[in-house]
Amino acid sequence: MASSKSDILTLKEVADYMRVNTATIYRLVRSGKIPAFRVGNRWRFRQTSIDEWLTTREGNLDEF
Numbered sequence: 498m499a500s501s502k503s504d505i506l507t508l509k510e511v512a513d514y515m516r517v518n519t520a521t522i523y524r525l526v527r528s529g530k531i532p533a534f535r536v537g538n539r540w541r542f543r544q545t546s547i548d549e550w551l552t553t554r555e556g557n558l559d560e561f
Contacts, residue, residue, distance in 0.1 A: 508540045
């Protein structure tokens with residue numbers, strides 16, 4: 498089943514969604530700590546995966 502177009506976010510959209518700097522998201526991506534995939538040379542994120550990832554880390558800000 499394909500995700501809807503709005504379910505796919507850019508790195509900047511994830512940073513805005515989480516209210517952090519884009520460099521923070523990029524660091525999490527490079528270290529493999531946040532679910533992401535590449536499309537060409539750009540990182541993309543599934544909204545549902547980000548929401549699940551955040552839920553499992555509520556109260557634990559050590560990731561950032």
